[in-house]
Amino acid sequence: MRELTGKPIADRITAELMPKIAALTERGNTPCLGILRVGENEDDLAYERAVLSRFHAAGATVRVTALPDDVTQDELEESLQNMNGDKTVHGILILRPLPPSIDEARVCVLLAPEKDVDGMTDASLARVFRGDRDAFPPCTAAAVMELAHGYGIDFAGKRVTLVGRSLVVGRPLLLLLLAEHATVTVCHTKTADLAAACRGAEIVISCAGKAGLIGENALSDGQTVLDVGMNAAPDGTLCGDVDRTAAERHAAALTPVPRGIGSVTASVLLRHTVEAAEKKE
Amino acid sequence: MRELTGKPIADRITAELMPKIAALTERGNTPCLGILRVGENEDDLAYERAVLSRFHAAGATVRVTALPDDVTQDELEESLQNMNGDKTVHGILILRPLPPSIDEARVCVLLAPEKDVDGMTDASLARVFRGDRDAFPPCTAAAVMELAHGYGIDFAGKRVTLVGRSLVVGRPLLLLLLAEHATVTVCHTKTADLAAACRGAEIVISCAGKAGLIGENALSDGQTVLDVGMNAAPDGTLCGDVDRTAAERHAAALTPVPRGIGSVTASVLLRHTVEAAEKKE
Numbered sequence: 001m002r003e004l005t006g007k008p009i010a011d012r013i014t015a016e017l018m019p020k021i022a023a024l025t026e027r028g029n030t031p032c033l034g035i036l037r038v039g040e041n042e043d044d045l046a047y048e049r050a051v052l053s054r055f056h057a058a059g060a061t062v063r064v065t066a067l068p069d070d071v072t073q074d075e076l077e078e079s080l081q082n083m084n085g086d087k088t089v090h091g092i093l094i095l096r097p098l099p100p101s102i103d104e105a106r107v108c109v110l111l112a113p114e115k116d117v118d119g120m121t122d123a124s125l126a127r128v129f130r131g132d133r134d135a136f137p138p139c140t141a142a143a144v145m146e147l148a149h150g151y152g153i154d155f156a157g158k159r160v161t162l163v164g165r166s167l168v169v170g171r172p173l174l175l176l177l178l179a180e181h182a183t184v185t186v187c188h189t190k191t192a193d194l195a196a197a198c199r200g201a202e203i204v205i206s207c208a209g210k211a212g213l214i215g216e217n218a219l220s221d222g223q224t225v226l227d228v229g230m231n232a233a234p235d236g237t238l239c240g241d242v243d244r245t246a247a248e249r250h251a252a253a254l255t256p257v258p259r260g261i262g263s264v265t266a267s268v269l270l271r272h273t274v275e276a277a278e279k280k281e
Numbered sequence: 282m283r284e285l286t287g288k289p290i291a292d293r294i295t296a297e298l299m300p301k302i303a304a305l306t307e308r309g310n311t312p313c314l315g316i317l318r319v320g321e322n323e324d325d326l327a328y329e330r331a332v333l334s335r336f337h338a339a340g341a342t343v344r345v346t347a348l349p350d351d352v353t354q355d356e357l358e359e360s361l362q363n364m365n366g367d368k369t370v371h372g373i374l375i376l377r378p379l380p381p382s383i384d385e386a387r388v389c390v391l392l393a394p395e396k397d398v399d400g401m402t403d404a405s406l407a408r409v410f411r412g413d414r415d416a417f418p419p420c421t422a423a424a425v426m427e428l429a430h431g432y433g434i435d436f437a438g439k440r441v442t443l444v445g446r447s448l449v450v451g452r453p454l455l456l457l458l459l460a461e462h463a464t465v466t467v468c469h470t471k472t473a474d475l476a477a478a479c480r481g482a483e484i485v486i487s488c489a490g491k492a493g494l495i496g497e498n499a500l501s502d503g504q505t506v507l508d509v510g511m512n513a514a515p516d517g518t519l520c521g522d523v524d525r526t527a528a529e530r531h532a533a534a535l536t537p538v539p540r541g542i543g544s545v546t547a548s549v550l551l552r553h554t555v556e557a558a559e560k561k562e
Binding site for chain 1 (some may be wrong): 402403404406407408409410411412437438439440446448452455456459462464465466467468469471472473478
């Protein structure tokens with residue numbers, strides 16, 4: 001079974017972007033991402049570190065606005081408005097979920113659409129829906145497509161079973177797959193026979209967030225399996241949605257978790273930020 | 282085979298809306314749809330007549346702004362802005378496609394989102410994408426769901442094959458089906474084995490716009506078949522995407538064309554217009 005690791009793809013994306021970043025910098029327009037973080041959630045911090053490292057290695061900048069857990073709606077909105085108005089910030093990433101005391105939908109509405117590099121706003125969702133090639137889809141969904149392209153996986157005419165229909169991953173991914181001419185079957189918690197729907201596919205993509213969901217009876221020989229799940233196993237280690245042992249018996253190719261799709265996300269964010277900087281010129 | 286005709290469903294929707302329309306009228310707020318039409322395309326005129334008849338029968342009003350074929354972009358946009366600003370107009374329907382000389386996307390952007398009763402704007406598409414129950418999806422996609430509900434068809438957990446992925450019907454319908462927990466397979470011109478994908482479904486919905494596309498080998502016994510196609514047969518009569526003779530041999534239920542889903546669309550438009558009027562109060 002071929003291991004489809006994320007790092008070579010992430011590195012290739014970065015290498016491709018570096019001359020563009022250098023050219024933008026020469027014109028006094030270094031691509032800059034503003035991160036808006038509330039509190040110190042460990043998942044947020046881990047992603048922030050990955051983003052900082054990826055951006056800095058490529059010559060792009062990141063400015064983090066870290067707000068306390070008990071920030072008010074008004075204070076948070078003011079910080080966002082400052083980033084919206086700052087001409088040196090090209091993209092904005094709001095780390096979510098925000099605390100329950102914050103009205104997340106109201107915050108998302110305020111985000112300047114041209115800086116929405118993680119596909120949160122209505123304008124971005126509508127563009128993804130339309131199949132607009134200029135859209136910034138949510139980075140995890142886009143990372144699945146980038147990884148697949150990097151390994152030469154062609155979706156056109158293929159039977160793809162997609163497990164999961166979340167707003168942030170499943171649904172945008174569904175539209176990206178349709179735009180690349182896949183024949184997509186979307187499964188979820190209400191699907192009567194998930195295993196059969198997966199077995200019949202040439203490519204299985206799981207973004208359900210449930211360890212072990214895609215097991216022996218859901219896999220068939222020669223499949224390509226893209227695992228977008230990111231779950232904590234009982235022993236505290238990270239794992240995906242796919243039973244790795246079963247996949248090793250059947251699949252032709254599998255993205256590992258960790259070191260798979262998750263490793264590509266920060267590079268996609270970099271790509272979107274560079275494109276936002278280029279559009280601004 | 283059961284015939285799922287549209288008229289009883291359309292009549293039921295109208296009957297349900299009439300007391301609401303009467304109550305709004307009593308408060309001086311009669312639901313009013315503004316139609317913006319360019320030229321005198323026969324398809325547009327036919328739909329306009331169906332809408333006028335449905336609205337008038339229910340006590341709602343329609344105001345048609347008919348512009349000449351050679352209208353300029355500026356003139357068209359001015360007419361739309363007038364409708365946007367007119368407080369007595371609750372919903373706006375722009376008959377499309379507009380002539381090639383007009384930038385349709387620029388027109389759509391101007392439409393006031395709260396009057397967008399046919400799901401054309403970014404805001405409407407994003408709401409459909411989010412699964413927001415307050416959304417106004419494009420009327421034909423919504424009509425499929427209304428007809429199905431009217432005949433007690435439950436999508437939850439069902440294998441549904443959807444043929445067609447257009448922006449106006451296929452994609453919004455896909456999201457509406459997902460929101461009702463169907464396991465949806467989306468097929469299109471690039472699908473390798475369309476017949477097999479249809480045969481394996483419990484419910485087949487075709488909105489491809491190709492006469493005879495769903496034939497004998499795409500159908501299996503006991504299926505429910507919803508035909509959203511609207512095609513001119515060689516002899517000039519209207520027909521759907523489904524081979525009616527084959528469907529009669531296999532399907533448990535079929536929507537006819539004409540007199541099927543197309544008959545429900547104007548009632549959905551009425552429902553959206555009444556809801557827009559209620560929201561404005």
